[in-house]
Each structure stands twice: as structure tokens, then as C-alpha cells.
Amino acid sequence: MLARQAESACAAPKLGRTVPVPELIAPDPRVYRSFLAAMAEFEAEGQGGPDDDSNTGQAIREYTGRWADPAEFARYLRELEDQAQDESPRPDGRVPQTTLWWVSGNEYLGRISIRHWLTASLREIGGHIGYDIRPSARQRGYATAMLAAALPVARSLGIDRALLTCDEDNVFSRKVIEANGGVLEYKNGDKVRYWVPTA
Ligand SMILES: CC(C)(COP(=O)(O)OP(=O)(O)OC[C@H]1O[C@@H](n2cnc3c(N)ncnc32)[C@H](O)[C@@H]1OP(=O)(O)O)[C@@H](O)C(=O)NCCC(=O)NCCS
Secondary structure, rough: OOOHHHHHHOOOOOOOOOOOOEEEOOOOOHHHHHHHHHHHHHHHHHHOOOOOOOOHHHHHHHHHHOOOHHHHHHHHHHHHHOOOOOOOOOOOOOOOOOOOOHHHHHEEEEEEEEEOOOEEEEEHHHOEEEEOOHHHHEEEOHHHOOOOOOHHHHHHHHOOEEEEEEEOHHHHHHHHHHHHOOEEEEEEEEEEEEEEEEE
């Protein structure tokens, strides 16, 4: 008995799983499985409905049921790549947009989209940057870190001050923006508008 107690007291502590440091990457098929799981989480949360004009919502509407085919997923990645090219054809009113993913190893955590310039409508609602973190990865500081990592990318696209808008009652997103230096400009209906320096 004593021997067993002594043995357990000397046992090495169990080592925790090492989590790769999250990073911002161009959309990459290496996170395919995790991306699909993340989209299912967003859908379960209610995203992708007819009124959801977020990039993730639009993608869910268009690709759910198709993503399960890796060739369709590859097509989606090509679409994202095309959207980032200033010279690519795009629907009226759309501006080029760079989408980046926040990942830890092969795990998809979230995405951030940077619109290369503002239209009159983006100037009021939408702004330069939109993002989301998958529901199971929230409240770990990822959105705050992801926006911080994306600001230099915005700067490299010629954006000195990024406009970010969000619902006035989206307290968590407002915290993310304010933690990154966002200065509240004014409220427009139920939206608040912040300017965030990219330097
Ligand atoms: C808003 C969103 C991106 C925040 O992502 P996140 O990774 O959870 O954010 P962070 O972990 O960086 O947290 C930012 C702040 O909000 C707080 N927060 C986030 N979720 C919270 C919750 N459910 N309850 C309480 N506080 C919360 C964090 O504690 C942190 O506050 P702090 O700076 O005082 O510590 C995420 O909730 C999301 O994707 N929501 C849906 C899409 C959306 O709203 N996108 C933004 C559109 S403008």
C-alpha cells in the first residue's frame, strides 16, 4: 500500500495537449475537415438564413450540401482567391476582398475579410473589415488577436484607417474593436462605426 502511494506521488504529471499557436493564413485545404465542422456550428447557431448578409452566412447559403465534395470546396477556395484580385469580375456594388483564416494547426477557428476600399454603402454599414469566430472557439481572445494580426494586412492594401461597423448591442465585437484601438465615430441607426488605425 505504502509502496503504491509513494509510486503515485512520484508519478510525472500528465502533460497537456500542445495547441499550436494560432496564425492568420490564406484559405487552405489543410483545414478542410475542421472548416466543415465549423460551418455546421455556425448553421446550428442560426447563421446562413435569408437575412444573414455576413460572408459566412452567404457561403453557407451557397455551399451547404456542396462542400462535402472536396472539388466544390476547392472551387470555393478559388472563388475566395478571385475575390481578392482587384481585376477579377465581380457583381455591381462589390469591391475586392481579401479573406484570411485564423487557424491553429489544422483547426479552423475563424475568418476575417478585408474589403480593399469603401463604397458609399460600405461607408455606412459594412466597413472595411468583417469577421467571425466559430462558436466552439469563442471567448479565448481569438477575435481580438485575429483583428490585430489582420491590421498590417489591411495596411499593406493601402488602408491607413480601417472602418469597422457592428450592431450597437454586439458588446463582444465592440470590445474586440476597442481593444485594437478603435475610435467610435458615430452611431447610424442600430450600428456603431469605429475607425481603427492600421499602423
Ligand atoms: C464577436 C466575436 C467575433 C467575438 O469573438 P471572440 O473570439 O469570442 O472574442 P474575444 O475572445 O477576443 O473576446 C472579446 C471580448 O468579448 C468578451 N466576450 C466574448 N464572448 C463573450 C461572452 N459570450 N460572454 C461574455 N464576454 C464575452 C471577452 O471576454 C473579451 O472581453 P475582454 O476584452 O473584456 O476580455 C464572436 O462572438 C462571433 O463570431 N460572433 C458572431 C459574429 C459577429 O458578431 N461578428 C462581428 C460582426 S461586427
